[in-house]
Amino acid sequence: MATTESTPNKYHKKRFRWLDVKEHIMGYLFILPAVVIITMFGLFPIGYAFYMSMHHWRVRQGDFIGLANYTKALGDDYIGLLLFIGGFALLMIAYLVWTSGFKSISNGKLVAWLTSLVVLAIGFYSISTGWGRIFAAGDTRFLDALPITFYYSLGTVPAEIAIALVLAYILFQKIRGQEFFRMLYFLPYITPVVATAVVFRTIFSPRDVSLANQAVALIGKGPFKWLFESKPFNVVFFGLENLEGFFAGPSMALVSIIFFGIWTYIGYNTVIFLAGLGSIPSDLYEAAEIDGAGGWQKFRHVTLPLLSPVTFYLALVAFIGTFKAFNHIFVMRVPSALGTVNTTSIAIFDTFYKMNQFGYAAAQAFILFIIILALTFAQNKIFGERVFYG
Template sequence: MKFSRIQIGKWNKLWIRGFVALWLAWAAVSVWENAHIRKQMQIELGKILPHEEMTSLVKAAWIQAQFQLPRIANTYYAWFFSLWLLLAGLILWINYVNRNLHHEVKLQRTLAGFGFIAPSALHLLVFSLGPILFALYISFHHWSILTPERPFVGMANYRDILSSHDFWNSLKNTAIYTLHVPVGMSVSLILALLMNRSNLPGLGILRTIFYLPSITSFVAIAIVWQWLYNPDFGLLNYALSFLKLGPYPWLNHPHTALLSLMLMAIWIQAGYQMVIFLAGLQNIPAYLYEAAIIDGANAWQRFWRITFPLLMPTTFFILVTSVIGSFQVFTQVYVMTEGGPLKATEVIVYHIYKNAWDYLRMGYASAMSFVLFIIILGLTLLQFRLMGKREAWT
């Protein structure tokens, strides 16, 4: 069945009017429900004590309830109104798409397309966009799970973050932890150059072995490395004792705890980065190397004049994604050190976790997560800037 643009416009008007009517009905029912609850509370309090004999505690509870009910109602209105705006925007978008087509639109085909993307869109809305918007909302409130009052505080949480010594300490630890990225990339590039040789025996098995850590559970890896670092019976300290260097408290000393996590991160990421570098190496045309050999270039010159410049897009991709992943490190710290010793390994994501679930400061933790989001967004924009310069240079 075919529908013209005029018929589609009529359908849009009907849908929008229906949503407006539904929203008004919801608002009316909510107002009536709040008034009914207040009346019931007055009746119940009157059964306990006459109004003139109420204690100050009961009166205070009644006043708090009077202020609490509108806040709850306003929360319901905000969620419902947001959903209404989303649906209305979707309808207007359909209308915009249909208006810009150069032929009559089949409404069934349009709705079928939206039907296919509906599960993914619903998943994105419920589990990604919804929590993000809610976190942004509570970041402007003094929000705690234990207290019913959650007042609006504006930018106070963000000001507290920027003036917090613990926040800057966690950001410093995260920045230091990120320094392992160039070292790990160098190791991965060397492995990729070795794996790119077709005459190497057992090449497929070696590639699989190197890649396995990147697909293994981080919790399992952290437990294994925690055992390796154990000062009493760890394999690493056993080797040091065999060399007469004595055992060392790797995870229990402030100067080496973060370094130990960095060494483990290099081991975890080496295989994944090696595969990305290997794909970049295999995309370099072989005739460039042949021409360089004819011109008398040695292996070192071929690497710096051909391989490294042509690997720059791959290198930038690995660099930026690895830095972003380093700023989001959590599992290793949670399992192995819990931010210690003396907050030497308390990175920013673990600091957010502590404020949210140990101190129950949800508003403060949400604000800190958006500060982290701004940092990661800046790194992402840096990637596009550097890649743009690279393409312009090429």
């Protein structure tokens, strides 16, 4: 009797296992097209770029040279490289100590603040020392492009997000011509980049009658050479002659290109912010009004927290985009800028196209890929934890 009962149960379990296998196979078949596309156009190019970077490749594949291209770009001063990377690791440790360290002891907040300050100072000193040694041993043309890219990113991303947030908040109100203004602000994003870059070259022309020079003449400044000026913007515009090196800031030519980047992406960010504002329940604003909140308080304590996922997404995408920016910078750069607008992507293109050093260009591209990956991880770690998902 026991045998008779156990036999159906055995086949019943086997049948359900077979159904599970069929479901798994069906699921894998559904995701197979996406996996093939990602592999062909994502993972394979990354792997092949790394393969190229390990060879002496000029038009045709040459000898295997290992990490020689990476050594050429970053230099053979490995102590400097370790100091540079270790400095960023110390910055992350300082952040972790500041946010979550020494909470179990009395005056833990003060101890954490002082400890993180010390670690932060050591980290910045390590980065500065390591970068100096790397710059002395590596390819200065490629290494010069990294801080230029950082200037471009820092000058573009915060401004375009802040302006887009203000515009979205205004357009979300009930005003006349709301749809027209939404379309108007989105036009720069969908307009061909090369065409608009050529227009901006005319706007930032060194001529006295250019639109940019006429605008600064209203405040008693100029005329300036704009895209043709290689000196730092702070020196030319504000007369801060004492600033040198990294702290002198971007060149006036790069600032002109930063204006273009801000103008281009404000519309896109505005539309995304408008979608985020539309998802906030009106009940929360009504409750805040009942509690006596004014316009600024509702914006500060209701709108901003609930828009933090949208803000985080836009900042992450924009940050990655600035490190890969190419088209408009290539169109707007001029020889008179003396390379002060050559971001990393431009430097890689010049290595590939002008010098025909395909293997070395692949190594530079892979270094840029690692930098973007590391900075994205840090951004996700630092700012991702502060996102409020409701």
